[in-house]
Amino acid sequence: xxxxxxxxxxxxxxxxxxxxxxxxxxxxxxxxxxxxxxxxxxxxxxxxxxxxxxxxxxxxxxxxxxxxxxxxxxxxxxxxxxxxxxxxxxxxxxxxxxxxxxxxxxxxxxxxxxxxxxxxxxxxxxxxxxxxxxxxxxxxxxxxxxxxxxxxxxxxxxxxxxxxxxxxxxxxxxxxxxxxxxxxxxxxxxxxxxxxxxxxxxxxxxxxxxxxxxxxxxxxxxxxxxxxxxxxxxxxxxxxxxxxxxxxxxxxxxxxxxxxxxxxxxx
Amino acid sequence: xxxxxxxxxxxxxxxxxxxxxxxxxxxxxxxxxxxxxxxxxxxxxxxxxxxxxxxxxxxxxxxxxxxxxxxxxxxxxxxxxxxxxxxxxxxxxxxxxxxxxxxxxxxxxxxxxxxxxxxxxxxxxxxxxxxxxxxxxxxxxxxxxxxxxxxxxxxxxxxxxxxxxxxxxxxxxxxxxxxxxxxxxxxxxxxxxxxxxxxxxxxxxxxxxxxxxxxxxxxxxxxxxxxxxxxxxxxxxxxxxxxxxxxxxxxxxxxxxxxxxxxxxxxxxxxxxxxxxxxxxxxxxxxxxxxxxxxxxxxxxxxxxxxxxxxxxxxxxxxxxxxxxxxxxxxxxxxxxxxxxxxxxxxxxxxxxxxxxxxxxxxxxxxxxxxxxxxxxxxxxxxxxxxxxxxxxxxxxxxxxxxxxxxxxxxxxxxxxxxxxxxxxxxxxxxxxxxxxxxxxxxxxxxxxxxxxxxxxxxxxxxxxxxxxxxxxxxxxxxxxxxxxxxxxxxxxxxxxxxxxxxxxxxxxxxxxxxxxxxxxxxxxxxxxxxxxxxxxxxxxxxxxxxxx
Numbered sequence: 001x002x003x004x005x006x007x008x009x010x011x012x013x014x015x016x017x018x019x020x021x022x023x024x025x026x027x028x029x030x031x032x033x034x035x036x037x038x039x040x041x042x043x044x045x046x047x048x049x050x051x052x053x054x055x056x057x058x059x060x061x062x063x064x065x066x067x068x069x070x071x072x073x074x075x076x077x078x079x080x081x082x083x084x085x086x087x088x089x090x091x092x093x094x095x096x097x098x099x100x101x102x103x104x105x106x107x108x109x110x111x112x113x114x115x116x117x118x119x120x121x122x123x124x125x126x127x128x129x130x131x132x133x134x135x136x137x138x139x140x141x142x143x144x145x146x147x148x149x150x151x152x153x154x155x156x157x158x159x160x161x162x163x164x165x166x167x168x169x170x171x172x173x174x175x176x177x178x179x180x181x182x183x184x185x186x187x188x189x190x191x192x193x194x195x196x197x198x199x200x201x202x203x204x205x206x207x208x209x210x211x212x213x214x215x216x217x218x219x220x221x222x223x224x225x226x227x228x229x230x231x232x233x234x235x236x237x238x239x240x241x242x243x244x245x246x247x248x249x250x251x252x253x254x255x256x257x258x259x260x261x262x263x264x265x266x267x
Numbered sequence: 268x269x270x271x272x273x274x275x276x277x278x279x280x281x282x283x284x285x286x287x288x289x290x291x292x293x294x295x296x297x298x299x300x301x302x303x304x305x306x307x308x309x310x311x312x313x314x315x316x317x318x319x320x321x322x323x324x325x326x327x328x329x330x331x332x333x334x335x336x337x338x339x340x341x342x343x344x345x346x347x348x349x350x351x352x353x354x355x356x357x358x359x360x361x362x363x364x365x366x367x368x369x370x371x372x373x374x375x376x377x378x379x380x381x382x383x384x385x386x387x388x389x390x391x392x393x394x395x396x397x398x399x400x401x402x403x404x405x406x407x408x409x410x411x412x413x414x415x416x417x418x419x420x421x422x423x424x425x426x427x428x429x430x431x432x433x434x435x436x437x438x439x440x441x442x443x444x445x446x447x448x449x450x451x452x453x454x455x456x457x458x459x460x461x462x463x464x465x466x467x468x469x470x471x472x473x474x475x476x477x478x479x480x481x482x483x484x485x486x487x488x489x490x491x492x493x494x495x496x497x498x499x500x501x502x503x504x505x506x507x508x509x510x511x512x513x514x515x516x517x518x519x520x521x522x523x524x525x526x527x528x529x530x531x532x533x534x535x536x537x538x539x540x541x542x543x544x545x546x547x548x549x550x551x552x553x554x555x556x557x558x559x560x561x562x563x564x565x566x567x568x569x570x571x572x573x574x575x576x577x578x579x580x581x582x583x584x585x586x587x588x589x590x591x592x593x594x595x596x597x598x599x600x601x602x603x604x605x606x607x608x609x610x611x612x613x614x615x616x617x618x619x620x621x622x623x624x625x626x627x628x629x630x631x632x633x634x635x636x637x638x639x640x641x642x643x644x645x646x647x648x649x650x651x652x653x654x655x656x657x658x659x660x661x662x663x664x665x666x667x668x669x670x671x672x673x674x675x676x677x678x679x680x681x682x683x684x685x686x687x688x689x690x691x692x693x694x695x696x697x698x699x700x701x702x703x704x705x706x707x708x709x710x711x712x713x714x715x716x717x718x719x720x721x722x723x724x725x726x727x728x729x730x731x732x733x734x735x736x737x738x739x740x741x742x743x744x745x746x747x748x749x750x751x752x753x754x755x756x757x758x759x760x761x762x763x764x765x766x767x768x769x770x771x772x773x774x775x776x777x778x779x780x781x782x783x784x785x786x787x788x789x790x791x792x793x794x795x796x797x798x799x800x801x802x803x804x805x806x807x808x809x810x811x812x813x814x815x816x
Contacts (some may be wrong), residue, residue: 117711129703144710145711147268
């Protein structure tokens with residue numbers, strides 16, 4: 001356990017996200033589930049994309065809240081703006097109007113550097129098309145966020161413990177035997193499991209998933225979903241998942257239904 | 268860390284990028300080869316010129332030269348002090364050299380230089396350019412028996428033995444000519460006798476006896492006339508081989524089998540011609556060999572200058588491999604030249620010289636020493652000119668320098684062109700990697716990090732490309748003569764023509780500093796070419812990049 005503490009110690013990250021007063025959720029070793037507190041929140045989000053001088057309004061005033069330790073599903077037809085909402089929540093894009101708050105702090109207006117740091121340290125993301133780096137092996141893909149977040153010296157100094165951590169994660173998702181395979185040698189389910197391990201390697205507070213089962217068959221998809229549920233249950237990991245599958249949405253604690261850029265219902 | 272890892276992986280997996288830096292490799296290799304060859308040539312030429320010319324020269328362009336050379340020498344010694352290593356006095360005059368070859372006379376313009384045998388070697392590498400091993404040690408202007416140029420099998424027989432043989436041969440020819448004439452006269456007489464013989468023969472059989480006795484008489488009468496012809500031949504004969512001996516023949520007969528004139532060392536190109544035989548082999552044709560006589564006409568030191576002619580016997584060849592010098596320089600002993608030209612004052616016995624040559628100690632500032640001497644000998648008062656060897660060969664050295672500079676600029680253009688190839692390839696790679704860039708950004712990689720992936724990639728490619736270029740260039744230089752020979756056999760065209768260049772091999776010098784600069788330049792080009800693509804990668808919008816198909 002001490003190994004993991006070293007990793008989550010993040011000695012060289014001096015961001016505003018690292019204030020000592022803030023309650024840290026250490027992903028793996030704890031069983032504490034502080035629920036009820038709003039982890040990620042959005043108010044009145046507007047986003048319009050311009051394509052060839054034609055404005056396409058995607059989000060028209062969306063409110064959203066994800067409670068800590070819960071699984072929240074965003075469900076909607078394609079084109080309803082659910083992926084855009086997720087990108088705004090992940091600070092990959094900026095809303096035209098409205099605010100995004102993470103753990104009580106506004107994050108959408110932060111400078112680029114702080115947002116990069118936020119994504120790296122506090123957030124895990126998985127995608128429909130896995131988005132692994134084809135040049136890197138499974139374990140290297142998992143290590144990528146740590147390599148990005150740490151300086152080279154700090155990475156090399158703690159290489160062993162970091163690698164052990166990554167291995168543990170991969171074993172946990174059932175890929176302990178595939179550490180040095182390239183993504184092209186993995187199946188879709190294996191790639192998505194690698195992506196989950198990559199998203200978790202920095203011990204994030206929240207996991208954003210963009211249709212994680214959308215590209216998988218029923219059985220594999222269910223397997224992925226089970227892993228996510230387990231993470232949520234055992235570590236109290238807050239998960240926000242975009243899906244168009246009602247079956248998956250049913251398994252979540254909360255469901256936000258989007259339609260044509262507006263929130264239809266929250267349940 | 269991810270930057271280096273990704274760079275390394277890209278380097279190993281993107282062959283297209285490696286293809287794009289082949290031009291960098293070739294550019295670097297060419298630059299190194301060209302610079303090494305040019306430096307080799309320059310160095311060789313510098314050494315040659317410096318070896319031939321002394322470090323510093325004080326020269327006078329007046330016909331009479333520097334009359335008070337002792338004063339000048341003392342001044343020089345006083346000014347330069349420790350810096351001076353050697354000093355010699357020289358008389359140099361324009362002259363005409365006359366020799367006969369295959370029965371015809373040839374005249375050539377030369378630069379006749381009177382040198383002091385003992386001190387001349389202390390200022391220049393003169394003797395090492397001579398043919399005879401003994402002369403290479405010390406020149407004494409005496410004809411050696413043989414053994415000229417022992418390292419050259421094609422060098423013709425020369426020296427005393429050759430001279431003696433030639434003289435004997437000439438005498439033989441003369442005798443033969445004489446005998447021929449005699450026989451022809453005899454034959455003329457015989458024809459008359461023959462006629463009477465046939466008349467007698469028809470009448471009597473013992474007429475043969477009378478015929479033989481009859482043929483005796485015309486031979487006897489011929490004898491006296493042949494004597495006259497022989498003496499005519501004696502007078503004319505030597506003038507074919509050595510036209511100078513006319514005068515000597517009047518006083519006492521100059522026998523080239525036993526006698527020699529004063530010694531002269533001539534530039535090898537004066538006495539020979541390099542040509543290519545029908546098989547394409549390079550051959551030397553020698554008009555003059557050590558042992559032959561030449562006549563030299565030169566202006567006297569008096570006013571107005573009168574032409575003086577003097578015969579010399581060639582005792583050696585001088586081959587500096589600088590065609591300019593090899594085709595004009597001829598060396599004679601200083602005192603002899605001073606005597607011939609009337610440069611010795613009959614009353615005071617002071618000897619004039621035309622220039623004083625100096626050698627400085629190694630490491631002495633050449634320009635400083637020259638300026639010091641210029642201050643001591645103001646040109647408007649002393650009428651002498653102080654020059655360093657660099658000054659006198661300035662235009663040539665500057666031309667070579669210019670050539671090198673231009674070639675460097677042109678070749679660097681090649682690398683710059685290669686830079687645009689890298690630019691295009693990198694743009695392609697950035698577009699191809701759009702999704703990965705989006706992924707990295709979603710994982711929190713900053714734009715600067717993305718940019719540095721591609722910048723580092725450019726740097727690595729530049730290093731790999733120029734490294735390969737250096738290796739290729741070094742290999743080329745190492746085997747340059749083999750390669751030249753190979754190209755010759757393939758194309759049938761001479762790459763390195765020894766009739767033009769006197770080097771048998773292509774000289775090369777590779778300065779490490781030059782290699783370093785070439786590497787720095789080409790790596791810089793590769794990095795600069797990757798700047799624009801990296802900025803594009805850094806500015807990519809993560810969402811759009813992730814959606815990119």
